[in-house]
Amino acid sequence: MALGTWGRVYLTPNADTLKFAARGVVAMALALFLAMQMQLDRPYWALISAVFLQIRPQSGLVIEKGVCQIGGTLIGGLVGITVMALAMQMPAIALMLLMVWVMLCATASALTRNFNLTYGFAISAATAILVVVLTVVGSNSSSGVFDIAVARVSEIVLGASCATLVSMLLWPARVRNVIDGHAGRVIDQTFEALIMNLDRDVPMREAREKIVSALGAALTLNNDSSAVIYEGPHGPGRARAAWLLTQRALSMMAEMQTYGRLVREQSSLVNDRFDAALDDIRNTMERVRWRETWSERRREIQGLRQRLQQSSLHHEGSPLERRLAQGLLVLLNYAYVMIEAHHAIRNVDNTRLRATRLARHRDYMPALVVGMRAGLLFAVGAVIYVATQWSSGVLMMVLPVIFGVMFASFPSPTAMLKNVIKGATVGMAVSLVFGNILLAQAPRDFEMLMLVFGPPFFLGLMAMANPPILAQGLGFCIVYTILTMPSNNMSFDIAGFANRALAIGLGLLVLYTVFRIVPSANSLVMRRRVIRATTEDLCALWQRTRRHSREEAGNWFNGRMIERVQRLANIDSQLPENSRFLLDLGMTGLNLGHVILASYRRITSFDKSDETLGLLRQWQRALALAYQACAWGDFDERFSHASRTLMERLRHHGEMPDEQIDLIEGMINRLDITLHRFARVSSGQDDRGSRSGPAESADARSG
Known part of the structure; x- marks a missing residue:
């Protein structure tokens, strides 16, 4: 009988799980011992600090999270002192100012892609709450607020420092190994997506799902690579290589959509020679996926490039067919750079690559929703405290805010919260037995405290080491620690x-309820905002091409588009199968950015006159607006007019060769077909397009 997740974790644990749990217990014991020796008021807050740092235990990630935690703690302590300095005698005003700070922290956390930074914002809000509320509950004096701030900061910083130290010395796990694994998955999934898109026998739905998976892997690689800079002098080089791999993977995914539609819906363009080239690409890329060494992969791709360059595809057929053949070489160039970047991650001392991390579009409306939700969580706890003067009410103001800020960025926060509540329920029962019955009978020394308190903690950390049940383990460890409250003067x-x-139970119930009552923005609103933001960026690409290189502008656009495409894919997954086209809509927007950059490079390499540049700018803006219009079932005729005007200028007054002009004309014709088809699909007039997904990805990559 196959074991479930829990059975595998506890009945057949692997070595990594046991090392993780042992490392966590050692960090916890060290933090608790030092906190008790320093006579801190609440040593268990040092344990809680150490527990949170056990999420993603690789040394670079722990260091980054520790830096964010310590920085957030210091800032939160200063804010708490400032609030009490302004409203020492007015507790209600102090709580209102504190709620504003909580909302600011939560809003800022939603605007970052780095989870460790998100956690830093959550800790900053929680520290300020502890300083203010514990002062109000206690002495409510100027000396008291400073003592409480120093104590809370000391406890949290101590826990973070101990967890960081232990992670670096005891079975250290390195982020560079994680990055290497992420890079391998990005290459494997991107190449598999290419193979599926070039195979007409593979349903477009399956090819689309593989692109979504590859997008998620690329975003994970980009996010985690920020922590590798803390791992020695080669860390920044590995980060740059990871960023370059991510950029080229995104560009390749935008390109491959073209051929996915081509081989399925434009069979007249796929002649025998072109079909043979696609077969060669599929077979070669399948071999590349299974090659283990960099040299073997490189040799396979170089051989494929040479075969395509020596074929007659680039010299025969219509301009569109010749441009499609050139697009295949572009795909292989992306694949080659991805292989080189992966090699640089492993051998950074022998390779130098230049790249920047993904840019990000910050959507303030969803971030404000996160901030309002966190403010509401704090307000509910504050109202209960003010109405009842319940000393334990501080837990209702701290834990919901921490969990609310941390989980707001997850795709399904309510599902995560359910699992946290399950783990917390078990933690309550275990803390009653171990923390208030067994410890009450034990001698009052640190060794016996660890013997009784440690085993359940070890089991909770084993759950945290496995992503499917991490939330349950986190809920257990946090609640078990808070309810047991290990310290010098434990009361049973x-x-x-x-x-x-x-x-704690009421706080978690309020947290879950608020997430249900105040959900994220609905799909129609987010779809509208994504389309509008994409259109604005397509328009802004003109200015970026004037001030930056094409590569820099493309990297900027890739970074701002990746989460938009993922967001549209999430909305798409909630729609009926015959109505799903939003992923293709997002990929088309990503591809249009590369079309604009390529058209700018091609035209300006021959003609930089002011009139041509002005018409090119009008055409690019018309294309962006046409994309926005077709997303809502309409076709903007200004694109056709701008295209005719540009072509007349290039043919009769420009300096471009006729062959290049033919390629531009083929690209424009393809864009016109795609935009018209998107308009039909979006308005529900094209059932075939709704089933298979509407976009030929804009231009058959004629740019």
């Missing part, structure tokens, strides 16, 4: 335990 009061357990 069942009434106090029940009081804290009730506060």
Whole structure:
């Protein structure tokens, strides 16, 4: 009988799980021992700090998270002191100012792609809450607020420092190994997506799903590569190689959509010679996927490039067919750079690559929703505290805010919260037995405290080491620690335990309820915002091409588009199968950016006159607006007019060779066909397009 996830974790644990749990227990024991030796008021906050750092235990990630945690703690402590300095005698005003700070932290956390930075914002909000609320509950004096701030900062910084130190010394795991694995998955999934898109026997739905998977892998590689800079002098070089691989993978995915539509819906363009070239690409890329060494992969791709260059595809047929053949070489160039970048990640001392991390489009409306939700969570806890003067009410203001900020960026936050609540429920029962019954009978020394407190903690960390049940393990460890409250002067009061357990339970219930009541923006609103933002960036590409290189402008556009495409793919997955076209809509927008950049490069390499540049700018803007119009079922005729005007200028007054002009004309004709078809699909008039996905990806990559 096959074991489930829980059975595999606890009945047949692997060595990595056991090392992770052992490392976490050592970090916890060290943090608790030092906190008790320093006579800190609440040593268990050092444990909680160390627990959060066990998520993603690789040394670079732990260092980055520790830096974010310590920085957030210091800032939160200063904010708490400032709030009390302004409203020492007015607790209600202090709570209102604190709510504003919580909302600012939550909003800022939603505008970053780095989860460690998100966690830093959550800790900053929580530290400010602890400083202000514990001061109000306690002495409510100027000396008291400073002492509390120093104590909270000391506890959290101590826990972060211990977890960071242990992760670097005890079975250290390196981010560079994680990055290497991510890079391998990006290459494998991107190449597999290419193979599926070039195979007419593979349904377009399956090819589309593989692109979504490759997009997610590329975004993960980009996000995690920021932490590798902390791992020695070669760290920045590995980060640049990872960013370059991500950029080229995105460009390749935008390109391959063209051929996916071509081989399925434009069979008249796929002659025998072109079909043979596609077969050669599929077979070669399949071999590349299974080659283990860089030299073997490089040799396969170079051989394929030479065969395509020596074929007659580039010299025969219509201008569009010749441009499609050139596009195949572009795909192989992307693949070659991806292989080189992966090699640089492994051998950074022998390779030098230049790249920048993905840019990001910051959508403030969803971020404000996250901020309002966090403010509401804090307000509910504050109202309950003010109305009841419940000392344990501080837990209702801290834990929901931390979890609310951390989980807001997840695709399904309510599902995560359900699992956290499950783990917290088990943590309550275990803390009653181990923390208030067994420890009450044990001698008052640190060794016995660890013998009783440690085993459940070890089991919770084993769950945290496995992503499918990480949320349950996190909920267990946090609640188990808070309810047990290990310290120098532990009190074994069942009434106090029940009081804290009730506060935690109510806080998590409020958290789940608020996430259900205040969900993220609906799909129609997000779709409209994504299309509008994409159109604005397509228009802005003109200015970026004037001030930056084509490669820099393309990298900028790739980074701002990747999450938009993922967002449209998530919306698409919620629609009926025969109505799914939003992923293709996003990929078409990504591809249009490369079309604009390529057309600018091609035309300006021959003609840079002011009149030609002015017409080119009008044409690019008309293309962006036509994309926005077709997304809502309409076709903007200004694109056709701008295209005719540009072509007349190039043919009669420009300096471009006729062959290049033919390629531009073929590209424009293809764009016209695609935009018209998108307009029909978006308005529901093209059932075939709705089933298979509408876009030929804009231009058959004629640019």
